[in-house]
Amino acid sequence: MxxxxxxxxxxxxxxxxxxxxxxxxxxxxxxxxxxxxxxxxxxxxxxxxxxxxxxxxxxxxxxxxxxxxxxxxxxxxxxxxxxxxxxxxxxxxxxxxxxxxxxxxxxxxxxxxxxxxxxxxxxAGDSDLTDAVRVLARSHQNLVWLRQRQGNQLRSQLREYFPAALMAFPELTGRDALAVLTVATTPQAARDLDVETIIEVLRQAGRQRNLRATATRIHQALTAEHLAARPLTAQAFGITARALVGVLAELNRQITELESQVSAYFGRHPDAEIYLSQPGFGTILGARALAEFGDDPDRYASGKARRNYAGTSPITRASGKKIVVLARYARNRRLGDALFQQAFAALTGSAGARAYYDAMRARGIGHNDALRRLANRLVGTLHGCLRTHTTYSETTAWTPQTHHTDQAA
CATH class of the missing domain: 3.30.420.10 (Ribonuclease H-like superfamily/Ribonuclease H)
Structure with missing residues (x-):
């Protein structure tokens, strides 16, 4: 060789x-x-x-x-x-x-x-379609992370000269916040707005319901008394904030476009139905999981191997009389993020998942650890569905015998 x-x-x-x-x-x-x-x-x-x-x-x-x-x-x-x-x-x-x-x-x-x-x-010998889903899903996730960083930067700037905006818009990357901040990036510009102008701005941004109530709430928050920066400083901050608002608006447009492409490519994959049948998985999270797990049928020898790759199973460090069980920190961050969100969403979509989570919490296990354990259980269920080419069944996944065996383990 x-x-x-x-x-x-x-x-x-x-x-x-x-x-x-x-x-x-x-x-x-x-x-x-x-x-x-x-x-x-x-x-x-x-x-x-x-x-x-x-x-x-x-x-x-x-x-x-x-x-x-x-x-x-x-x-x-x-x-x-x-x-x-x-x-x-x-x-x-x-x-x-x-x-x-x-x-x-x-x-x-x-x-x-x-x-x-x-x-x-x-x-792994993943298919060409899976590689394409991976490219799109990772690009979509990168833009989502970038939007969060830009939103944090905008929040930091507004806190220095325009705290009223933070009271008006708890979520700065949303449609309403970007629409109003486009025309009012300084305290003075915000005070010049009346309720009718805000209603028109929100309508042009796409809001159809609760226009007057929303506009009134925003107007009251923007015109409330707050500590103010000096006028020229506020104008300078307003210029930079307007640039960040423009970046965030464009990111929202590109994220929406990529989301449609992720859905289209993911929907063409033969395993898409199996992923979408899992509790907590929608199109985007399902596409991310498929992209990171891959579709090579020989890649994971067992459900344990898939859980280890996902980073949901713990690791044990034993030395002498000391044994410590720890979470896996060396893991696929993209996959771990998707599975954690799946576990959280499954709490409202699956009675079995909710009961399993509540049982963990009743034993004194913290929220994050309980979600990690639930994600670990769901990964094993996904592996079984992919191996047998069957969709998720709530009854099969959460039988008392399986639940008892998992608890004992």
Whole structure:
């Protein structure tokens, strides 16, 4: 067999080839792109025995995505995506001085897949549709996170010169807040607005119900007495706030557009019905879960493996007489966020989920830990549904026998 360590950067790749005995056969720096991948194929072909196949080539690399990885998988190589933290720990087997280089990392990766590949997982063979859902779902989530950061920045600015706006709009990224703040980003501009003008602004923004009551409440909050900044300072803050409001308005438009695309692509997937049947999953959360779990049928050997990947199952640290059970902090943050939201939403959508959560709380378990345990249970249910190609059943998922077994565990 042939083992390849591939340390990647934005514009180049350092590769090292070793044989079964760990002898270095070649070391090269290749450029990113078609020319570089062609040189790598040529380099591998020059050292691969005549009776060997592409499946006899094992590649270790610190990423599982990108056109370079796609090309490696398409060539038929065994590709292992190694967590950078694991590579850093493995590096210490070869040197304790703390020295690091791209060539050294390529050697470490080659040795890692030569000696320890049985303890790592090859890159999953997800379908093209799942990859497309992943791109859209992650982009949508990135914009949602970006909107939250921009909203926090706007809130911080308003607190310094226009606290009345915070009283009027608890949620600054909402439609009503952005519409009114577009025309009134300073205390003086807000005082110049009357109720009728606010009604018209809200109507143009799309609000159809409770116009007068909402406009009256906003007008009263904006015109209430508050500590004020100096006039020129307030004007300067108003200019920057108007820019942030424009950014947030555009983010809302793009998030809505991406949401429709996520729904369209997710709806085409054959497992979409199974995901949507799970309690707490809507189109967006279901798409995020599918994107992060993938659809390779051989990726998870058991429900426990899927729960471990999801980060919902705990870890145990035992040393001597001390045993501590802790939450998993090294996990897929995107997947963990989706599953936590699913568990929270399932409390109102599933009687079994609610009863399980209440049982955890009655034992003195905190809210977040109880939701984590519920998410762990729901991941196991999802795994069973995907394995058997059946939709969720409330009766089957929460039978007394299954509930008792889970409690004992």
């Amino acid at each position: 042939l083992f390849v360590g591939n340390d990647w950067a934005e514009d180049h790749h350092d590769v090292e080839l070793v044989d079964d005995d760990g002898r270095r056969l070649a070391r090269r720096r290749l450029t990113e792109g078609i020319e570089g991948i062609a040189q790598l194929h040529e380099l591998i072909a020059g050292h691969l025995p005549e009776d060997a196949t592409a499946a006899d080539v094992v590649v270790g690399i610190e990423t599982d995505r990108g056109p370079w990885v796609t090309a490696l998988v398409a060539a038929g190589y065994q590709v292992f995506a190694i967590n950078p933290m694991q590579v850093a720990r493995y590096r210490e087997r070869h040197s304790t001085s703390g020295a690091k280089s791209d060539q050294g990392d390529a050697h470490t990766l080659a040795e890692l897949v030569r000696l320890d590949r049985a303890h790592h997982r090859p890159v």
